[in-house]
Amino acid sequence: MPQDAGQAPVVERLRAILPQVPWEFVATPNDPAIVVRREDLPHLMQTLKEHPDLAFDYLRCLSGVDHIDQLEVVYHLRSFRHGHTLAVKVPVPLEDPHVPTMTHLWQAANWHERETHEMFGIVFDGHPDLRPLLLEEGLGYHPLRKSHPLAEIEEWQEDFLEREEALVAAAAPPGARAEEDERAKKIALAQKKAEVIKRAREEARAKGLTGEEERKYVQEALRRLEQEGG
Amino acid sequence: MALQQEHELETIDLHINVGPQHPATHGVFRMILTVDGEKVVDCDPVIGYMHRGAEKLSENCDYRQAIGYQDRTEYLAQFNAEWTYCLAVEKLMGLQVPERAEYIRVILGELNRVASHLMFMGAFGTDVGFFGTPFMYAFREREVIQDFFEAVTGERMMYNYFRPGGVAWDVPHDFEEQCRYVVQHVRRGVEELDALMTDNEVFLARCRGLSPVTPEEAINWGFSGPMLRACGVKHDLRRAEPYSIYDRFDFDIPTGTQGDVYDRYLVRMEEMRQSLRIVEQALRQMPKQGPVMAEGLKRTIRVPPGEVYSRTESPRGEYGVYLVSKGGDKPWRLKIRSAAFCNLSALKNLVVGNYVADAIIILGSIDIVLCEVDR
Amino acid sequence: MIGGNPWLDAFLRLLVVATGIPLAVIVLNYLERKVIGRVQNRLGPMRVGPYGTLQAIADTIKLLTKEDVRPATADRWVFELAPYVVVVPTVVALVALPVTDDLWVRNLGLALFFILAVSTLSIVGFLMAGWGSDNKYAILGAMRSAAQLISYEIPLVMAAVAVAMVAHADGGRGSLNLVEIVEGQGRVPYIAWQPLAFFIFTVAAVAELYRQPFDIPVAESEVVGGPLVEYSGMRWAMFMMAEYVNLVLLSVLASLVFLGGWNWPLGNEVGPALQVPLVLLKTFLFILFFFWVRAALPRLRIDQLMAYSWQVLLPLAFYQIVVNGLALVYGWPDPVLGLLSGGGMVVAAYLTYRAVRRPVRRPLAAAQRMGV
Numbered sequence: 001m002p003q004d005a006g007q008a009p010v011v012e013r014l015r016a017i018l019p020q021v022p023w024e025f026v027a028t029p030n031d032p033a034i035v036v037r038r039e040d041l042p043h044l045m046q047t048l049k050e051h052p053d054l055a056f057d058y059l060r061c062l063s064g065v066d067h068i069d070q071l072e073v074v075y076h077l078r079s080f081r082h083g084h085t086l087a088v089k090v091p092v093p094l095e096d097p098h099v100p101t102m103t104h105l106w107q108a109a110n111w112h113e114r115e116t117h118e119m120f121g122i123v124f125d126g127h128p129d130l131r132p133l134l135l136e137e138g139l140g141y142h143p144l145r146k147s148h149p150l151a152e153i154e155e156w157q158e159d160f161l162e163r164e165e166a167l168v169a170a171a172a173p174p175g176a177r178a179e180e181d182e183r184a185k186k187i188a189l190a191q192k193k194a195e196v197i198k199r200a201r202e203e204a205r206a207k208g209l210t211g212e213e214e215r216k217y218v219q220e221a222l223r224r225l226e227q228e229g230g
Numbered sequence: 231m232a233l234q235q236e237h238e239l240e241t242i243d244l245h246i247n248v249g250p251q252h253p254a255t256h257g258v259f260r261m262i263l264t265v266d267g268e269k270v271v272d273c274d275p276v277i278g279y280m281h282r283g284a285e286k287l288s289e290n291c292d293y294r295q296a297i298g299y300q301d302r303t304e305y306l307a308q309f310n311a312e313w314t315y316c317l318a319v320e321k322l323m324g325l326q327v328p329e330r331a332e333y334i335r336v337i338l339g340e341l342n343r344v345a346s347h348l349m350f351m352g353a354f355g356t357d358v359g360f361f362g363t364p365f366m367y368a369f370r371e372r373e374v375i376q377d378f379f380e381a382v383t384g385e386r387m388m389y390n391y392f393r394p395g396g397v398a399w400d401v402p403h404d405f406e407e408q409c410r411y412v413v414q415h416v417r418r419g420v421e422e423l424d425a426l427m428t429d430n431e432v433f434l435a436r437c438r439g440l441s442p443v444t445p446e447e448a449i450n451w452g453f454s455g456p457m458l459r460a461c462g463v464k465h466d467l468r469r470a471e472p473y474s475i476y477d478r479f480d481f482d483i484p485t486g487t488q489g490d491v492y493d494r495y496l497v498r499m500e501e502m503r504q505s506l507r508i509v510e511q512a513l514r515q516m517p518k519q520g521p522v523m524a525e526g527l528k529r530t531i532r533v534p535p536g537e538v539y540s541r542t543e544s545p546r547g548e549y550g551v552y553l554v555s556k557g558g559d560k561p562w563r564l565k566i567r568s569a570a571f572c573n574l575s576a577l578k579n580l581v582v583g584n585y586v587a588d589a590i591i592i593l594g595s596i597d598i599v600l601c602e603v604d605r
Numbered sequence: 606m607i608g609g610n611p612w613l614d615a616f617l618r619l620l621v622v623a624t625g626i627p628l629a630v631i632v633l634n635y636l637e638r639k640v641i642g643r644v645q646n647r648l649g650p651m652r653v654g655p656y657g658t659l660q661a662i663a664d665t666i667k668l669l670t671k672e673d674v675r676p677a678t679a680d681r682w683v684f685e686l687a688p689y690v691v692v693v694p695t696v697v698a699l700v701a702l703p704v705t706d707d708l709w710v711r712n713l714g715l716a717l718f719f720i721l722a723v724s725t726l727s728i729v730g731f732l733m734a735g736w737g738s739d740n741k742y743a744i745l746g747a748m749r750s751a752a753q754l755i756s757y758e759i760p761l762v763m764a765a766v767a768v769a770m771v772a773h774a775d776g777g778r779g780s781l782n783l784v785e786i787v788e789g790q791g792r793v794p795y796i797a798w799q800p801l802a803f804f805i806f807t808v809a810a811v812a813e814l815y816r817q818p819f820d821i822p823v824a825e826s827e828v829v830g831g832p833l834v835e836y837s838g839m840r841w842a843m844f845m846m847a848e849y850v851n852l853v854l855l856s857v858l859a860s861l862v863f864l865g866g867w868n869w870p871l872g873n874e875v876g877p878a879l880q881v882p883l884v885l886l887k888t889f890l891f892i893l894f895f896f897w898v899r900a901a902l903p904r905l906r907i908d909q910l911m912a913y914s915w916q917v918l919l920p921l922a923f924y925q926i927v928v929n930g931l932a933l934v935y936g937w938p939d940p941v942l943g944l945l946s947g948g949g950m951v952v953a954a955y956l957t958y959r960a961v962r963r964p965v966r967r968p969l970a971a972a973q974r975m976g977v
Binding site: 244246268355358359360361362363365366367370426430431432433434435436585586587588 | 641644645646647741745817818820821899900901902903904905906907908909957958960961962
Binding site for chain 2: 065
């Protein structure tokens with residue numbers, strides 16, 4: 001049943017059970033919502049789950065929201081025993097985006113927290129396995145933040161890469177030569193090796209060497225190449 | 231004494247990659263199974279192959295454009311996805327949906343549920359090893375339903391028909407006739423599928439007792455929909471938190487006892503019949519004439535600031551939309567809580583301890599839609 | 606003896622078999638797709654040729670012209686020889702298979718034994734295919750296929766032996782000569798006296814042929830082809846050919862041994878013009894049954910499959926042999942044999958029913974999870 005402002009029975013119960021936890025009530029259609037501080041969160045969630053009058057055993061949804069000056073984590077809970085619902089909102093500062101994990105209370109939180117972490121950069125302390133879920137590893141940015149643009153994505157990416165390179169160049173000691181492209185170097189080396197192998201094979205065949213000897217010849221050529229290159 | 235010596239045979243666990251390209255994974259999904267002989271020791275699902283950023287894209291669309299993303303997220307139960315989203319917007323704006331539109335929504339939503347469950351029957355039958363017979367039977371019925379949807383919305387799959395405030399346009403004049411034909415045809419098809427699969431000895435031998443789940447576990451893991459009801463929890467959002475006009479209809483909520491694969495199958499089979507019941511009642515009660523869209527909506531919808539979490543009972547479970555609006559014509563945050571995502575997150579618990587062949591069946595019984603899992 | 610010359614005789618008979626095989630494969634392929642299509646409420650091939658009759662030929666051309674792909678790390682000789690090791694034994698087994706009392710390649714005294722023994726060699730071929738493919742799925746499939754084939758070969762042979770024991774032949778009872786076995790069924794086919802052996806033979810034949818419900822080694826939705834996963838083009842076609850030839854082999858065998866072959870009900874005096882269609886009709890009944898079962902049943906898991914073979918089929922096969930032995934020793938008339946055998950069938954049905962319908966206990970994994 002839709003809950004209305006302030007009169008929701010679950011909020012009254014909460015007030016009775018946890019009077020020392022400060023929260024702010026926010027009226028939303030469908031569910032009563034409370035805003036709590038990060039420090040009070042573990043104790044609050046534990047009580048919400050385990051107290052028999054509250055008994056919120058079902059975590060429906062865990063979302064992150066980016067309100068440009070701060071982040072926010074929103075938990076939507078439901079109780080199967082009593083049938084009431086609750087939304088818990090936790091503001092998280094941008095400079096220190098850490099929130100305690102809830103996976104020990106509701107296993108459903110596991111994947112939700114992983115996704116919120118990779119999308120917003122909120123770190124859930126105590127999560128058993130905070131790998132990226134939907135995105136690849138090592139992406140470098142958090143897509144759902146408002147600071148990450150949606151349109152003009154290519155220009156943004158070029159800016160991003162330029163800024164990264166500038167940072168790396170600035171961090172390097174003065175007078176060091178420019179960073180070589182590692183990948184291009186590796187490709188060039190592989191190509192050189194292929195050349196050497198091909199030439200060595202042809203020479204071996206011209207000399208009429210058999211399989212085993214041909215292989216030894218090619219190894220020799222490669223070893224000579226490494227000595228020159230190194 | 232020599233008999234008491236235990237010779238430990240050193241074995242290495244095999245890592246099997248049920249890879250992104252595989253006929254049985256219902257889409258682009260990867261499972262890394264660690265297998266000891268035939269028993270699964272560990273399971274690491276890898277998702278994200280279908281992630282297209284629907285939530286971020288929706289932040290850049292106005293409220294009517296975002297409906298298309300809902301379709302493509304939940305591509306087997308599109309009407310339910312659109313419905314949830316429209317409910318969210320309507321709640322924030324305080325819109326009143328006209329009666330006729332509500333009935334149209336119910337009829338289309340329930341037929342969509344039947345179509346989605348038919349797809350499940352086909353795909354699940356193929357997973358269990360039928361050579362394609364349930365697949366063909368199920369899709370014959372799905373074709374009838376899709377033809378009907380095409381007549382109403384113009385599309386076979388991505389309907390984009392529900393709007394905040396009602397539905398986009400009125401239904402064709404022979405809607406009732408066509409609908410009755412569809413219900414009759416599909417009912418017969420459902421009975422045929424039932425006769426083919428449900429009492430089949432080999433099917434029973436494969437599915438009964440496979441990965442049972444207790445109600446407490448199911449609730450803790452975040453299950454919803456047929457997965458939860460199969461465990462014995464009689465929870466259906468259409469009854470527990472009624473939305474739209476569901477309190478006017480008379481239908482049963484099928485539940486299982488053990489939460490195993492066979493119970494999930496039975497629950498879905500029975501749900502199809504109940505959905506057809508609802509459609510018939512809705513057809514009888516539907517007003518013959520009336521507006522299908524709320525009054526006074528402008529060309530661009532501006533939603534007053536606020537937030538809402540709206541949820542509906544989609545074929546897979548609880549499909550929720552958490553909408554944060556800061557005024558303006560675009561959503562500030564649109565989070566999609568998809569049922570398949572939450573059901574799939576418990577895959578490791580379901581699969582470990584069973585055989586490899588059963589891992590595929592368990593995955594099939596969760597009835598995932600990859601686009602919904604990855605958004 | 607055709608033409609008086611034993612060499613010409615052998616050559617002509619082998620020629621008939623050799624031309625019959627591709628024809629049979631093509632016809633059966635088409636037939637299977639049509640029959641399964643009809644069961645699935647669709648038409649099957651319809652476009653290539655009138656009513657799709659040329660579909661199999663089109664498929665053969667496609668398979669012949671495909672690139673011969675071999676995994677680079679595959680064990681070359683094992684990989685390439687495997688299809689042949691699978692096909693050749695089934696074709697060789699056809700040598701001892703009579704179609705009427707005159708139409709055979711060789712009328713071996715040990716025909717039944719020869720056929721079953723030689724066709725078992727295909728197992729080695731599947732193992733070679735799995736190993737040579739250097740692919741985890743292939744190895745899994747090959748292990749499963751070896752386990753399944755060996756497990757079901759035994760009841761198959763036992764059932765055939767049981768019938769061979771009580772076959773009426775010149776010089777008393779017991780014969781492995783297929784012509785004699787068929788001759789002995791003049792009045793009543795052996796299915797009436799040995800229904801249990803018939804049941805075991807049929808079930809084991811479905812398992813031997815890798816068809817639903819026993820197709821776990823080539824399960825498409827799991828190990829995606831099993832040992833055959835890395836094969837393409839003509840090599841894969843050889844596996845399919847082996848499957849169809851095996852299908853024909855086992856169906857003809859079943860119709861000869863259990864349904865009376867060319868002898869029942871028309872008797873031995875009618876010429877081959879009626880006998881051959883009769884045998885073909887009975888064979889066709891079996892083949893249709895196999896197709897039907899394939900379209901309608903899902904597949905069993907490997908451990909359920911093995912359990913069924915070792916715990917249900919094998920003891921019942923032994924029971925049948927013991928009963929047959931007692932009937933031979935004490936001279937019981939055939940109807941008594943039929944009754945005892947029928948009793949065995951009832952037991953088999955009951956066991957299957959019990960296994961499927963019994964109340965299911967929670968397996969260990971769930972109990973551990975619950976902390977119980």
